[in-house]
Each structure stands twice: as C-alpha cells, then as structure tokens.
Amino acid sequence: MKTVLITGANKSIGLETARQLLQQGFYVYLGSRSLENGQQAVDRLKAEGLTQVEAVQIDVSDSDSVDAARAALGAKIGSLDVLINNAGISGGLPQAALKANIEQYRKVFETNxxxxxxxxxxxxxxxxxxxxxxxxxxxxxxxxxxxxxxxESKYYHHKGAVYQPSKSALNMYTIALAYELRDTPVKVNAVDPGFVATDFNNHRGTGTVQEAGARIARYALIGADGPTGRFFSEEYDPETGAVPW
Structure with missing residues (x-):
C-alpha cells in the first residue's frame, strides 16, 4: 500500500486531498499542527468508511515538531511514497508593498x-x-x-505583497529541488489548486475543494513518464494545466 504525508490536512483542501487519495488506496498520514484537530479530521474520514488514515502532529514552522513527526513515521514505515506540502498561510489583509511589516513577511515565509x-x-x-x-x-x-x-491577467488587480512573493519563492525552490533530483525516480511539481472557496480566503473563491483536491492528487499519482520541475494550474489552462512562471 502506498503512503502519503499531507501537511495542513485537517481541513479544507488538505482534507479533501487526503479523502481522494484514500479513495485511491493510499495509507494517509494526515498532518496537522494541532493533533486534536487532526484526530477530528481522521474521525470524519473513518466515519465515511475511509479507515487507512492516522493523524500526525506536525507544525512545519517548528523544526522540533518536524523532527518528531519524522521519528514517528520512521518507526512505522520504511519508505514514504508521496509528500504533499500543503500547509500554508495567507498573511491576512491588507498586504500593501509599502506598509506590510517585516514580521508579516517572516511569518508567511516561515510557513510557505x-x-x-x-x-x-x-x-x-x-x-x-x-x-x-x-x-x-x-x-x-x-x-x-x-x-x-x-x-490582461484575470487576477492582475489581486496583489498580495507578502503572500505572492512567498509562492514565487516556493516555485523557485521547486525548480531547484527537481533539478537536484533529476537523475533519480523522485518527481517534484508545483500545483495551484485554484481560487477555491475556503476559510483561507473567507470563502470568496469560485472553485470547490473537490476540484482542488483532484488537481493536487493528480500529480501525486503521476507515473514514471510524468513531468517534474513543472508548475501546473488547471484553473489557468484546463487543457494542459501549464502556467507561466
């Protein structure tokens, strides 16, 4: 049985991604900053008949927490098939380039x-x-x-001087990581789940968590001939998913 660790998976897109990968036969390690919230999410999934799941406490901004999660998984499994780095924060509003303070940047970059x-x-x-x-x-x-x-871009006037740079930096890390792993079986991609209605954006999004979960799960399931070092947004391009860097 394949295994997956999903960070920030106790709600919204992360939880739906966990649900869809469970339906695909994965054993899911559902990462949550709060173990209590993670267990509540696990209980919801098990009530739906999706039982191959357990909560893992992991705060991605805390090295001790991440190390403890690694030790916990390492005691149970010899390998991990998929890692989905889903945990993220928006940094709140407003995010003006001339007024956002350095602590705002530090907090968002620390997570994202x-x-x-x-x-x-x-x-x-x-x-x-x-x-x-x-x-x-x-x-x-x-x-x-x-x-x-x-x-001419659809979201041209949606500017977030803190959140947007964090995702640009994440994209560059994805490119560098994929390059370093280019001669190995590891495939690394950046995926945009789309503008989805969740509490992340006060439910202003137009997409569903089901659509978002499917977009993320798709790249967890790619075969040996699948892409690596790419950036995909099916909202931007429904046919190819390709989005410019």
Whole structure:
C-alpha cells in the first residue's frame, strides 16, 4: 500500500486531498499542527468508511515538531511514497508593498517557504527509499511573475505583497529541488489548486475543494513518464494545466 504525508490536512483542501487519495488506496498520514484537530479530521474520514488514515502532529514552522513527526513515521514505515506540502498561510489583509511589516513577511515565509524546505529535507530519506517518490508543493497562480505583471491577467488587480512573493519563492525552490533530483525516480511539481472557496480566503473563491483536491492528487499519482520541475494550474489552462512562471 502506498503512503502519503499531507501537511495542513485537517481541513479544507488538505482534507479533501487526503479523502481522494484514500479513495485511491493510499495509507494517509494526515498532518496537522494541532493533533486534536487532526484526530477530528481522521474521525470524519473513518466515519465515511475511509479507515487507512492516522493523524500526525506536525507544525512545519517548528523544526522540533518536524523532527518528531519524522521519528514517528520512521518507526512505522520504511519508505514514504508521496509528500504533499500543503500547509500554508495567507498573511491576512491588507498586504500593501509599502506598509506590510517585516514580521508579516517572516511569518508567511516561515510557513510557505521555510516550512516546505524543512519538511522536504527532513523526509527526503524516506521518500528516496520508495520506488516512485512524488513531491507536490501546493502553490498558487498568484506566485506567477508573468501573470502578476500582465494587465490582461484575470487576477492582475489581486496583489498580495507578502503572500505572492512567498509562492514565487516556493516555485523557485521547486525548480531547484527537481533539478537536484533529476537523475533519480523522485518527481517534484508545483500545483495551484485554484481560487477555491475556503476559510483561507473567507470563502470568496469560485472553485470547490473537490476540484482542488483532484488537481493536487493528480500529480501525486503521476507515473514514471510524468513531468517534474513543472508548475501546473488547471484553473489557468484546463487543457494542459501549464502556467507561466
């Protein structure tokens, strides 16, 4: 049975991604900053008949927490098939380039960028022991420099001077990581789940968590001939999923 660790999976898109991968036969380690919230999510899934799941306490902004999660999983499994770096924060509003303070930047980057680096580096040994490892970094089309600079872009006027740079940095990390792993079976991609109605954006989104979960799960399931080092947004391009960096 394939295994997957999903960070920030106790609600919204992370929880739906867990649900869909459970339906695909995965054993899911449902990462949650709060173990209590994670267990409540697990109980919901088990009530739906999806039983191959357990909660793992992991705060991606805390090295001790990430190390403890690695030790806990390492005691149970010899390899990890998929890592989905889903945990992220928006940083709140407003996010004006001239007024957002440095602490705002530090807090968002700590989760959205440093957290991904921390978790990936900590779990890479388990991933590399799997036959076809996959890493999915949950990004956003808001991190596309090309689209952010294009007055014709759908979200051109949606500017977040803190959140957007964090996703741009995550995208660059994805490129660097995929390059380093290019001669291995590990495939690494950045995936935009779309503008989804969740508490992350005060339910202003137009997409559903089911659509978002399917987009993320798709790149956890790619085969040996699948892409790596790419950035995908099916909301931007429903046919190919390709989105400009």
């Amino acid at each position: 960028v440093f957290g991904v680096v921390r978790v990936t580096q900590t779990f890479i040994d388990l991933l590399q022991k799997a036959p076809e490892p996959r890493i999915v970094n949950v990004s956003s089309s808001q991190g596309s420099l090309t689209l952010a600079a294009d007055p």
